[in-house]
Amino acid sequence: MTTVALIGNPNVGKTELFNRFTGLKQHVGNWPGVTVEKKVGKCVCKGKEFEIIDLPGTYSLTANAIDELIARNFIVEGKPDVVVDIIDATNLERNLYLTLLLLELEANVVIALNMWDIARNGGIEIDVKKLEELLGTSVIPTVATTGEGIEKLKDEIINSIKKERRKIKFGYGKEIENKIKKVKEIIKKDDELAKKYPVRWLAIKILEGDEEILKKLDGSKYKNEIIEAAKNDEDFESVLAEKRYDIISRIVEEVVTKKGKEEWTFSDMLDHVFLHRVLGIPIFLALLYAVFQFTFSFSAPFSDMIDLFFGWLGEIAKQNISNSMLASFVSDGVLAGVGSVLVFVPPIFAMFFALALLENSGYLARAAFVMDRLMYKLGLHGKSFIPMMIGFGCNIPGIMAARSIENEKDRIITIMINPLMSCSARLPVYALIAGVIFGSGYMAGAAIFSMYLLGIALAIMMALIFRKLLFKGKPSPFVLELPRYMFPKMKTAMLHMWERGKWFLIKAGTFIFAVVIIIWFLSNFPWNATNGGTSIENSYIAYFGHAIEPVFKPFGWNWQASIALFFGFLAKEAVVGTFGALLGSTQGGIMEALKNAHWFTPLTGFAYMAFVLIYFPCVATIGVMLREMKARYTLITVTYTITLAFIVASIIELIGHLLGFS
């Protein structure tokens, strides 16, 4: 099959183009580094099947950042048939840097000149023919957001496979060229190397002292000779970067005619407000508050509807199924358990929607800017802030977003504290317990908000500790490209919400469903001993619950609450599912039932909420952590979260008792 790789700087609309090609709807974001995963899709056009690979957004192809290395290795070793380089037509000067590197790599490049409409409207005229001539590649103007030029791009991809590309060498001046030539000659002696890599590129990389590439020389008998020939006192990387920009500025001069004013003015005006010295942080906090307000108030009626619906369905099942075991299974097990989790789908979706608006408008990158000062004091930097924000939605994309942080130490700290961000799976637990102990008024909202703040405070504390103990030194410098502000598109935000939120639906339908069935079984059997589930004290689950109860007894949590924590290891919303299954379906829903059961006092309930926040990253999060960092750090994360949960819950109860709460 023909493989086509998509590459480009951050914020050029690469993800949108990928969607255009594959139709595979996926997350479209707006801050640099959002497509850190290797995404693969299929596309059939003109009867041919293509495999489309979405490479990470990068400025360059050095070995300095993982993103760049992933992209480079794929092009060098994966040898895609075509590399589509997506460049921002409004900013050729910056974007052509990567293009030159790709041409140097002798990849079969087709250029998508994206954001063509913005350039056109902004009075930027580009001589496409001339650009094609100067670069020796095809250049197709496109508008990924509307689909303009996509068909033509597809045609050109097919054409480019067949035709031999006209190779254009970008000379770096006599002196440098002589050195390149010298190294090239020796590389050519080693057939294997010469066959595997483009020789000129290899020579340049060796001259630049690229460590990854030097490693590839191991095993070649000409290694020493090559290194000897490449010896130089100059800072080759810098010299070459300068030369490349020279070449680019000459190209730009020839092909671009600017008319009218720059298209950034409006965006810059907004930045004067959003990045204001004094107003920046209050604006950020106000927006954050708005996100929470939206999450809870907008979704409340929908949640109530789902709650009523499942309650009603449970009643019907109970009345109409004659077999008592089956009736109990359907109504108390499946409907009560799954229903209690589904109730929280509306706030979860609302939260993802609000986060998507922030992200797609370009504000999230500004939040990183505003928070950098504070983050630096905590031994992190502004870029760590974006993974933390996304972690509020779900820790898994949060942890993956940390990939755009180049420095390994900074990245690991960012990942390790991410489970302390209250993800939306924890929201159901907070909402349920807070509702039970504080009613529906102002106090419940404050209690929920305090959990988010507690998570942030603990994350800060742990970041400082990790920086002191595990990763000494200062955070690496902060560099982040701020995208243009855009009016968020409803459709994009909805898609984004659906993509991230659907996992909760899938989880509710599979994982939580399975957990609920297990809990129903454990709480209703032995059937005779429990008298058909009515005396749960005689069930298996009571037996297990009582076994682990002593651990949690000091906190005032009964065996039901303890066993719920056990199932919460799998996924935090399973805590609610467990309560649902244990309490069975009742009129008025799970909250009424839990209130009437009197399992929690305000103090023990509040401590329980904190415990659920901290005690363990869910199984899926641990899986991602293992993939993103060394197992050692994942182990440290699991250990510290469990320890911290016990400490914090104890402190809450201690202080609470001293203040006279019970």
Place this chain on the structure above:
Amino acid sequence: MIDYMPLTFLAAGEKGQVVDIKGGRGIVQRLYEIGFVPSTVVEVLVSHNPGPILVNVKGARIAIGRGMAAKIMVRRL
């Protein structure tokens, strides 16, 4: 007479021409990639001390930490 200064010395709204970058290889390389190449004209858009600065470099808006910005030497225009 030295006629250049660190980028951090420019106030918001001021422009400067990059002269040189002082620093280790890694930092120089990184700054080059994002466009801080000698003779490039850059414009400081936002600068609150302490805190990062926002610079217009080759048409993009780059947020850059103060420590790193201090390594970029510019001639005020």
